[in-house]
Amino acid sequence: QSVLTQPPSASGTPGQRVTISCSGSSPNIGSNSVNWYQQLPGTAPKLLIYSSNQRSSGVPDRFSGSKSGTSASLAISGLQSEDEADYYCAVWDDSLNGPVVFGGGTKLTVL
Amino acid sequence: QVQLQESGPGLVKPSQTLSLTCTVSGGSISSAGYYWSWIRQHPGKGLEWIGYIYYSGSTYYNSSLKSRVTISVDTSKNQFSLKLSSVSAADTAVYYCARQHRGTSAFDYWGQGTLVTVSS
Numbered sequence A: 001q002s003v004l005t006q007p008p009s010a011s012g013t014p015g016q017r018v019t020i021s022c023s024g025s026s027p028n029i030g031s032n033s034v035n036w037y038q039q040l041p042g043t044a045p046k047l048l049i050y051s052s053n054q055r056s057s058g059v060p061d062r063f064s065g066s067k068s069g070t071s072a073s074l075a076i077s078g079l080q081s082e083d084e085a086d087y088y089c090a091v092w093d094d095s096l097n098g099p100v101v102f103g104g105g106t107k108l109t110v111l
Numbered sequence B: 001q002v003q004l005q006e007s008g009p010g011l012v013k014p015s016q017t018l019s020l021t022c023t024v025s026g027g028s029i030s031s032a033g034y035y036w037s038w039i040r041q042h043p044g045k046g047l048e049w050i051g052y053i054y055y056s057g058s059t060y061y062n063s064s065l066k067s068r069v070t071i072s073v074d075t076s077k078n079q080f081s082l083k084l085s086s087v088s089a090a091d092t093a094v095y096y097c098a099r100q101h102r103g104t105s106a107f108d109y110w111g112q113g114t115l116v117t118v119s120s
Helices: none
Strands: A009-012 A018-023 A034-039 A046-050 A063-068 A071-076 A085-092 A100-102 A106-110 B003-007 B018-025 B034-041 B047-053 B059-061 B069-074 B079-084 B093-101 B107-110 B114-118
Touching (some): A018 A085, A018 A106, A034 A063, A034 A071, A046 A063, A046 B107, A071 A085, B003 B093, B003 B107, B018 B034, B018 B114, B034 B069, B047 B069, B047 B079, B047 B093, B059 B069, B079 B093
Antiparallel strands (some): A018 A071, A034 A085, A085 A106, B018 B079, B034 B093, B047 B059, B069 B079, B093 B107
């Protein structure tokens, strides 16, 4: 059971906009910035979004992140087939759960 | 460009100690501002943070693994290592090393990962 809650799956058709949520609590998302990772099949995770809404170098502006209260979201607009991957949120946690917690991951399928 | 590479046995017997080393190239492990972390991923599952070490040697471990984990650093070799004792089949996973920005959950460079299977 993850401290951060993500939907296990999400899907969309090419060109659509999809969002993936990450729900936490006061000691983690409520107090610290969120990072998002993209993991393509058979590869190591890649830092996609840091500090809740900053894109890593080379990440298309189709990807965006936001945070409000104890929840965060990753949005992907203009969905492309190469976006099919697993996405994880992660946050620094100030409680005994910490200091680093990951969400359970969301498998994004491009239909 | 910073690169990380895990190395170590791919097969460990139950009750023994899993030992992995991460070699860092393209940057110094003694750089202020970064932790050096181990993260694992059970087959078909999500990511689990194991622990980190700072170049000074200070460490922090996941509370669920704390009693079995030791992370050490060798700044002269630009390497850091993971030891996980008393392993069982539940420790079978892909183990990643990564560079972590201090005080955050931002892991900006990762190794390719190494599969460690616990089996007799």
